[in-house]
Amino acid sequence: MSILVYVEQSAGKIKKTSLEAVSYGYALAAKTGEGAVVAVALGTLGSNELASIGEAGAAKVLHISDERLNAGVIQAHASAVAQAFESTGASTLILAKSSLGDAVAARLAIKLQAALVSNVVELPRLEGGFVVKRSIYTGKAFADTTITTAKKILAIKKNAADQKLDGAKAQVETFAVAIPESDFASKISATERATGEVLLPEADIVVSGGRGMKGPENWGIIEELAKTLGAATGCSKPVSDIGWRPHHEHVGQTGVKVAPTLYIAVGISGAIQHLAGVNSSKCIVVINKDPEAPFFKAADYGIVGDAFEIVPQLTAALKAAQ
Amino acid sequence: MKILVCITHVPDTTSKIQFTANNTKFDPTGVQFIIGPYDDYALARAVELRDQTGGTLTALNVGEAETEPTLRKALAIGADDAIRVNSFPKDSFFVAQQIAHFAKAGGYDLILMGRESIDFNGGMVHGMVGELLGMPSFSPVMKLELEGTTVKMAREIEGGKEHLEAQLPLIAGCQEPIAEWKIPNMRGIMSARTKPLVVVEPVSQETQAEASGYQLPPAKGSVKLVDKDQVSELVRLLKNEAKVL
Numbered sequence: 001m002s003i004l005v006y007v008e009q010s011a012g013k014i015k016k017t018s019l020e021a022v023s024y025g026y027a028l029a030a031k032t033g034e035g036a037v038v039a040v041a042l043g044t045l046g047s048n049e050l051a052s053i054g055e056a057g058a059a060k061v062l063h064i065s066d067e068r069l070n071a072g073v074i075q076a077h078a079s080a081v082a083q084a085f086e087s088t089g090a091s092t093l094i095l096a097k098s099s100l101g102d103a104v105a106a107r108l109a110i111k112l113q114a115a116l117v118s119n120v121v122e123l124p125r126l127e128g129g130f131v132v133k134r135s136i137y138t139g140k141a142f143a144d145t146t147i148t149t150a151k152k153i154l155a156i157k158k159n160a161a162d163q164k165l166d167g168a169k170a171q172v173e174t175f176a177v178a179i180p181e182s183d184f185a186s187k188i189s190a191t192e193r194a195t196g197e198v199l200l201p202e203a204d205i206v207v208s209g210g211r212g213m214k215g216p217e218n219w220g221i222i223e224e225l226a227k228t229l230g231a232a233t234g235c236s237k238p239v240s241d242i243g244w245r246p247h248h249e250h251v252g253q254t255g256v257k258v259a260p261t262l263y264i265a266v267g268i269s270g271a272i273q274h275l276a277g278v279n280s281s282k283c284i285v286v287i288n289k290d291p292e293a294p295f296f297k298a299a300d301y302g303i304v305g306d307a308f309e310i311v312p313q314l315t316a317a318l319k320a321a322q
Numbered sequence: 323m324k325i326l327v328c329i330t331h332v333p334d335t336t337s338k339i340q341f342t343a344n345n346t347k348f349d350p351t352g353v354q355f356i357i358g359p360y361d362d363y364a365l366a367r368a369v370e371l372r373d374q375t376g377g378t379l380t381a382l383n384v385g386e387a388e389t390e391p392t393l394r395k396a397l398a399i400g401a402d403d404a405i406r407v408n409s410f411p412k413d414s415f416f417v418a419q420q421i422a423h424f425a426k427a428g429g430y431d432l433i434l435m436g437r438e439s440i441d442f443n444g445g446m447v448h449g450m451v452g453e454l455l456g457m458p459s460f461s462p463v464m465k466l467e468l469e470g471t472t473v474k475m476a477r478e479i480e481g482g483k484e485h486l487e488a489q490l491p492l493i494a495g496c497q498e499p500i501a502e503w504k505i506p507n508m509r510g511i512m513s514a515r516t517k518p519l520v521v522v523e524p525v526s527q528e529t530q531a532e533a534s535g536y537q538l539p540p541a542k543g544s545v546k547l548v549d550k551d552q553v554s555e556l557v558r559l560l561k562n563e564a565k566v567l
Binding site: 015100104107114115118131139141142143146148149187189190191192194197205253272273279283286296297299300301303305309313320 | 333335341359360414418440441442443444446448449453454458459460461462464478480481484485486488489492495497498499530531532533534535536537538542547548550553554556557558559564566
């Protein structure tokens with residue numbers, strides 16, 4: 001019995017959300033008494049990156065270095081992780097919810113005959129069964145879910161665990177797997193990725209703009225504020241629908257659901273569909289010239305006024321405070 | 323070309339969510355049910371692909387009798403026939419087994435559904451069906467073009483997208499902007515009444531992770547407004563009071 005954590009990389013860097021998943025596994029092991037946490041990392045990775053997995057709480061890292069796994073080939077990742085799970089005799093697989101993680105976890109649930117629970121928000125309760133709390137109705141409610149199988153997979157939401165960072169060292173082992181050639185039958189021909197920016201689903205701070213920004217040419221003040229805060233930029237659905245901003249920045253019910261520590265909404269009225277994408281944020285700041293904007297009801301702090309005056313002042317005040 | 327589109331019957335996105343029976347059941351009072359918004363994208367793209375290839379399009383839902391108006395809407399939008407698996411969708415594994423069984427029986431070349439339902443947001447049924455049928459599965463797919471048996475797709479990843487090529491048969495969990503939502507016209511609504519809607523019983527009752535109780539998030543306190551001429555006060559509050567900077 002042990003806990004295995006599936007760690008994802010993006011362009012050679014371990015994802016921060018995956019390190020949170022490792023720390024969640026570490027906390028879970030402490031709670032269940034299952035002992036050491038093993039992580040499995042796929043694709044080409046440097047020793048510093050592998051070491052970061054140990055600092056997050058893994059005692060051992062299985063490194064599957066096959067460079068074909070640098071890309072998110074769903075079937076191949078599922079086969080590789082399944083072999084690591086079987087070989088370690090693990091009972092529970094932990095992973096961070098993500099575009100690739102969700103797709104891989106679903107296939108693993110069938111391969112391993114394991115129950116899969118997604119959007120997990122905290123450590124399970126162990127009294128009266130294995131009960132997992134997950135977010136449902138796009139953040140509008142929570143469900144307690146009782147797992148009835150011996151093997152389990154938990155896909156955890158951002159902020160379900162604090163990332164542990166204590167300099168602990170993991171034992172890194174190269175792990176060989178046999179992946180069927182047919183798993184590579186689908187070809188990834190190109191990847192487009194915004195570079196040099198904080199990824200929206202992983203960001204601790206998000207600054208979003210809405211129609212109140214009046215046009216894509218005015219996004220400079222949003223970007224400047226985001227840069228000052230080390231934040232990712234997001235937008236409302238109308239803004240991505242009319243093409244002011246790319247679709248991957250759309251925050252809301254049918255876009256990216258974020259769970260940052262701080263969410264700053266500029267010129268967004270706060271339609272219920274937008275709120276569904278941000279309701280897991282720890283602190284929400286709303287800047288809007290309309291005092292009746294529904295977003296103020298969901299906010300912790302607000303400023304009623306012209307975004308074109310307030311946002312540059314806020315950026316300046318933050319710089320002064322740094 | 324045989325296409326299957328799987329749809330969910332879910333509360334409208336503007337619904338206020340409430341529970342009843344001591345927080346063990348969803349309270350449908352005053353809630354309007356719709357085709358899941360992601361499933362609506364899948365359906366719209368499925369109709370276009372059916373028209374492009376001259377094939378057939380079947381809509382499937384796992385649900386009790388009250389979901390039939392939602393399935394009829396899918397018929398009005400353009401599905402040729404529909405299957406309702408007569409059971410409450412107990413968990414993702416339960417639903418995936420039903421879809422896999424009827425998809426196999428029907429010999430579909432392409433299976434589309436939304437990236438996730440908007441009630442339980444699991445986003446795992448497409449992958450489970452893929453593994454059960456030994457077919458590749460992709461999600462969230464934001465573009466899907468057919469060229470013979472080759473499928474060209476774009477899949478959204480964190481901060482961008484990935485362009486892919488795969489062969490039929492396959493399964494895709496869809497999201498915008500794969501197609502524009504379609505609104506049923508009068509002719510569609512009339513013809514939907516007479517299109518076949520078959521009710522079948524579930525093939526398995528097995529579940530793995532059923533919800534046992536529900537909670538609403540704690541009520542939000544009221545907003546603290548900062549004067550627009552005191553922007554630095556907001557920075558102080560975020561630092562010292564909220565402790566998020």
